[in-house]
Amino acid sequence: MLEHYCTSLTARFLHLLVGGLLILTALPAATDPLPPPEGPPLLRIEGTIAHTNVGDEAHFDRQMLAALPPRKLATSTVVTDGINHFEGFLMRDLLARVGAEGDTVVATALNDYVVEIPREDFREFDVVVATHMDGEALTPRDKGPLWIVYPRDDHDELQDIRYDYRWVWQLEHLEIQ
Ligand SMILES: Nc1nc2c(c(=O)[nH]1)N[C@H]1C(S)=C(S)[C@@H](COP(=O)(O)O)O[C@H]1N2
Ligand SMILES: [Mo]
Numbered sequence: 001m002l003e004h005y006c007t008s009l010t011a012r013f014l015h016l017l018v019g020g021l022l023i024l025t026a027l028p029a030a031t032d033p034l035p036p037p038e039g040p041p042l043l044r045i046e047g048t049i050a051h052t053n054v055g056d057e058a059h060f061d062r063q064m065l066a067a068l069p070p071r072k073l074a075t076s077t078v079v080t081d082g083i084n085h086f087e088g089f090l091m092r093d094l095l096a097r098v099g100a101e102g103d104t105v106v107a108t109a110l111n112d113y114v115v116e117i118p119r120e121d122f123r124e125f126d127v128v129v130a131t132h133m134d135g136e137a138l139t140p141r142d143k144g145p146l147w148i149v150y151p152r153d154d155h156d157e158l159q160d161i162r163y164d165y166r167w168v169w170q171l172e173h174l175e176i177q
Helices: 002-026 062-066 091-097 120-124
Strands: 043-047 058-060 070-075 084-090 104-109 114-118 128-133 147-149 171-176
Touching: 062 128, 070 128, 084 091, 084 147, 091 120, 091 128, 114 120
Parallel strands: 043 171
Antiparallel strands: 043 058, 070 084, 084 128, 104 114, 104 171, 128 147
């Protein structure tokens, strides 16, 4: 009887242990160190971030961006006609990946356009950083390599000039403050 009790306790413990290990290994890559970029960086992130790979900054090449959980979004935009199909990743996941702390994200584009975005946007809405539009990789000639895309068709409040100017195209740099 006692023996049986002990075995089942041990079994329970092992069960919990194995369960715990499974959960740990399944945790998103958010806690892994950032590998150094192998290709040219498409996006550089600096400021209050926990994970860096080039000096004080986190640099992401195309492959590293592609390793983030993929996300699709179909929406209209103020600068294109009809509905576009975007592919990329969530800004929220990117910020988690670098261990960002801070309430403001300053986004800078290749054309030196700079805008401050409240981090709250990325908690509240599934904002995508798009690498592709309608099946084609975005290029610097056409709003690329990265374009911040809000789910504007899903939320009336996003159909507002205050949000339009946060749709940074040709995105290349983020500073977390
Ligand atoms: N890289 C970049 N992104 C940008 C801008 C810009 O000048 N450069 N303009 C912003 C503004 S003010 C708006 S309203 C929307 C649409 O700008 P557009 O009509 O000039 O394309 O994109 C935003 N993203
Ligand atoms: Mo604008």
